[in-house]
Amino acid sequence: MAVLYKYESQVRPPLVEDNKDYHQVTVDIVKPIEGDPSKLWYIGFFIALLLLGFGIFSITREVIYGVGQWNLNKTIGWGWDITNFVWWIGIGHAGTLISAILLLFRQQWRTGVNRAAEAMTIFAVICAGQFPIWHMGRVWLAFFVLPYPNTRGVLWPNFNSALLWDVFAISTYFTVSLLFWYCGLLPDLATIRDRAKLKWRKFFYGVASFGWSGSTKHWQRHEALSLVLAGLSTPLVLSVHTIVSFDFATSVVPGWHTTIFPPYFVAGAVFSGFAMVQSLLIITRKVLHLEQYITIEHIDVMNKIIVLTGSIVGCAYLTELFIAWYGQNKFEGWAFLQNRVNIHSPLGWSYYIMMSCNVLSPQIFWFRKLRRNLTVTFFMSVIVNIGMWFERFVIIVTSVYRDYLPSSWSTYYSPSPYELGFYLGTFGLFFTCYFLFSKFFPVIAVAEIKHILKKAGENYKAKMGHAEDETPEQFDDEMGHGDH
Amino acid sequence: MHWLRIDRYFSGNLEDPDDIQTVFQPMLCQHCDNAPCENVCPVAATNHSTEGLNQMAYNRCIGTRYCANNCPFKVRRFNWADYTGADSFPNNQDQRGTGKLDPVVFQMNDDLTRMVLNPDVTVRSRGVMEKCTFCVQRLQDGKLKAKKENRPLKDMEDVQTACQQACASNAIVFGNVNDSQSLVNKTRAENKHRLFYALEELHVLPNINYLAKVRNTEKISESINENKG
Numbered sequence: 192m193a194v195l196y197k198y199e200s201q202v203r204p205p206l207v208e209d210n211k212d213y214h215q216v217t218v219d220i221v222k223p224i225e226g227d228p229s230k231l232w233y234i235g236f237f238i239a240l241l242l243l244g245f246g247i248f249s250i251t252r253e254v255i256y257g258v259g260q261w262n263l264n265k266t267i268g269w270g271w272d273i274t275n276f277v278w279w280i281g282i283g284h285a286g287t288l289i290s291a292i293l294l295l296f297r298q299q300w301r302t303g304v305n306r307a308a309e310a311m312t313i314f315a316v317i318c319a320g321q322f323p324i325w326h327m328g329r330v331w332l333a334f335f336v337l338p339y340p341n342t343r344g345v346l347w348p349n350f351n352s353a354l355l356w357d358v359f360a361i362s363t364y365f366t367v368s369l370l371f372w373y374c375g376l377l378p379d380l381a382t383i384r385d386r387a388k389l390k391w392r393k394f395f396y397g398v399a400s401f402g403w404s405g406s407t408k409h410w411q412r413h414e415a416l417s418l419v420l421a422g423l424s425t426p427l428v429l430s431v432h433t434i435v436s437f438d439f440a441t442s443v444v445p446g447w448h449t450t451i452f453p454p455y456f457v458a459g460a461v462f463s464g465f466a467m468v469q470s471l472l473i474i475t476r477k478v479l480h481l482e483q484y485i486t487i488e489h490i491d492v493m494n495k496i497i498v499l500t501g502s503i504v505g506c507a508y509l510t511e512l513f514i515a516w517y518g519q520n521k522f523e524g525w526a527f528l529q530n531r532v533n534i535h536s537p538l539g540w541s542y543y544i545m546m547s548c549n550v551l552s553p554q555i556f557w558f559r560k561l562r563r564n565l566t567v568t569f570f571m572s573v574i575v576n577i578g579m580w581f582e583r584f585v586i587i588v589t590s591v592y593r594d595y596l597p598s599s600w601s602t603y604y605s606p607s608p609y610e611l612g613f614y615l616g617t618f619g620l621f622f623t624c625y626f627l628f629s630k631f632f633p634v635i636a637v638a639e640i641k642h643i644l645k646k647a648g649e650n651y652k653a654k655m656g657h658a659e660d661e662t663p664e665q666f667d668d669e670m671g672h673g674d675h
Numbered sequence: 676m677h678w679l680r681i682d683r684y685f686s687g688n689l690e691d692p693d694d695i696q697t698v699f700q701p702m703l704c705q706h707c708d709n710a711p712c713e714n715v716c717p718v719a720a721t722n723h724s725t726e727g728l729n730q731m732a733y734n735r736c737i738g739t740r741y742c743a744n745n746c747p748f749k750v751r752r753f754n755w756a757d758y759t760g761a762d763s764f765p766n767n768q769d770q771r772g773t774g775k776l777d778p779v780v781f782q783m784n785d786d787l788t789r790m791v792l793n794p795d796v797t798v799r800s801r802g803v804m805e806k807c808t809f810c811v812q813r814l815q816d817g818k819l820k821a822k823k824e825n826r827p828l829k830d831m832e833d834v835q836t837a838c839q840q841a842c843a844s845n846a847i848v849f850g851n852v853n854d855s856q857s858l859v860n861k862t863r864a865e866n867k868h869r870l871f872y873a874l875e876e877l878h879v880l881p882n883i884n885y886l887a888k889v890r891n892t893e894k895i896s897e898s899i900n901e902n903k904g
Binding site (some may be wrong): 265 | 730748751752
């Protein structure tokens with residue numbers, strides 16, 4: 192028998208660096224909550240509020256004066272509004288994938304990033320939800336989409352409409368994501384409550400943690416509930432963007448009416464979602480000094496997902512293009528080959544931005560060195576989200592602006608200041624929420640990350656340091672296994 | 676906001692202005708039996724009547740514009756702003772929002788000018804979709820008249836759509852297709868070979884059909900003679 196006990200596996204480096212102990216983990220992660228926010232936080236928060244204010248101004252104008260404030264027309268009924276809606280919804284997907292699917296697949300690295308990613312999901316869904324609401328001509332009647340009992344006889348919403356499916360898909364998604372996120376937060380909020388010295392903080396976190404005492408019964412229920420919510424969230428990762436893609440796939444507009452949309456949209460959503468997680472976490476880990484928890488290893492793994500989903504998306508683009516030619520449907524052929532691929536067409540340039548940002552540039556992540564480079568990753572994560580924005584723009588606008596009858600073609604579309612303001616406003620909303628989250632809630636799941644500390648192993652190693660010089664027999668004797 | 680537009684199509688050699696021929700096609704809501712606009716409305720504001728009309732319930736419409744996007748004929752029109760003073764926000768004279776003072780909108784608030792508005796037609800408010808109704812108010816009026824006199828509805832006498840009435844060459848025929856004696860049915864039967872539906876391949880089943888234009892030009896006679904020879 193070889194002296195195997197002397198060796199430890201080198202396959203996987205520890206997920207938390209610097210050999211932290213349990214107390215140190217708590218102290219590191221709750222530090223930003225217990226201390227005062229930095230100057231940088233105030234500046235960032237102020238900019239976010241400014242953007243939010245501009246967004247509120249833009250929407251108010253639109254509600255008072257009508258959707259004519261935007262540069263839409265009789266041909267292009269959806270422009271930046273629905274583009275932004277699909278973009279934000281897509282971004283949310285990474286959080287649910289990390290918290291639900293990776294939990295079921297027992298990917299332990301998820302504990303370093305899941306809290307922030309789930310928060311991102313919730314804020315992104317809130318931002319996404321603004322667009323279908325405020326893009327309505329008569330927003331004050333938005334409640335018509337809800338199937339409530341009414342006095343109008345048999346008048347219900349139209350269950351055939353993909354927009355109605357959206358209402359249910361997104362509200363379910365938001366509810367489950369919020370519950371899952373909050374359920375995970377409970378033990379951490381109780382930790383902050385127990386450590387709190389200020390009265391208001393003790394009260395606030397006391398209420399927020401719902402009287403969590405850390406008893407075995409609480410933990411047992413917590414684990415059971417987490418698993419149930421993970422089970423509920425898993426189909427939602429796939430279903431939400433599938434249903435969003437039905438908004439287009441169930442129509443008759445060439446370029447929208449495409450059966451490949453559901454899987455292609457889901458892959459695209461995960462792709463853009465992980466890019467957004469990268470953008471956020473690269474900054475968060477730096478500003479909050481969490482480099483030992485959100486390590487280069489995490490960045491590397493997420494870049495692998497980006498290159499995988501980016502390639503799936505690229506594959507879908509090419510399939511679509513091939514079918515547009517092979518199918519010999521002249522309207523579909525026109526939408527793809529003339530409205531998009533033809534760079535001289537009015538909006539042809541957007542197709543090339545989409546292709547280069549989404550398909551070509553992520554391919555650099557086949558190289559390990561580039562996957563582990565923070566600057567490159569941050570730059571690429573922004574590029575990917577620009578590309579994914581253009582994907583939605585290409586699908587929505589370049590399909591509908593020149594479809595069947597040439598008499599109705601609209602040659603160009605660019606946003607009005609208020610359309611732009613609405614989009615910037617959702618950035619303001621997103622970052623306002625994210626800044627508040629990073630100040631008042633732990634950005635890493637304290638209780639969960641403690642599960643993956645290799646603390647016991649590290650202690651064992653220290654104790655067994657002298658075993659290096661022993662023979663196997665001595666070792667067996669010492670360990671009490673020498674019965675043979 | 677017009678509900679019927681005239682589309683033009685050109686044929687011939689575009690390089691030679693003398694050779695260009697123009698045909699036109701009035702394009703209005705086709706009242707499809709398999710209407711793509713109807714199934715996409717989340718609140719069922721646009722739906723099909725038992726008489727085959729594609730109808731619009733303005734006060735149910737919340738303005739998602741999905742129906743307009745999904746209409747292959749692009750005949751739906753959206754109220755982007757308050758054009759007629761029918762809005763719940765009475766500010767249509769204040770045109771600062773749209774950057775210009777539109778004299779038409781301004782005059783629409785004048786009591787005298789408002790008399791041009793047909794009292795039988797609902798004035799649409801901001802944020803709702805509208806389109807050709809096949810003059811549903813005239814249909815209703817005709818049906819009530821026939822009912823009072825206890826007789827079936829007669830095409831042409833009881834009911835004419837506004838476009839039909841205005842067309843000087845009687846090119847527009849409207850009527851009951853379920854009645855085998857109606858003018859619209861006879862016209863269809865007599866013109867089988869030049870009858871077509873717009874974008875028929877989409878299978879939206881329009882209720883409107885067109886008759887192909889026949890031109891007895893020298894060019895065509897020549898090519899027929901050539902074929903005979």
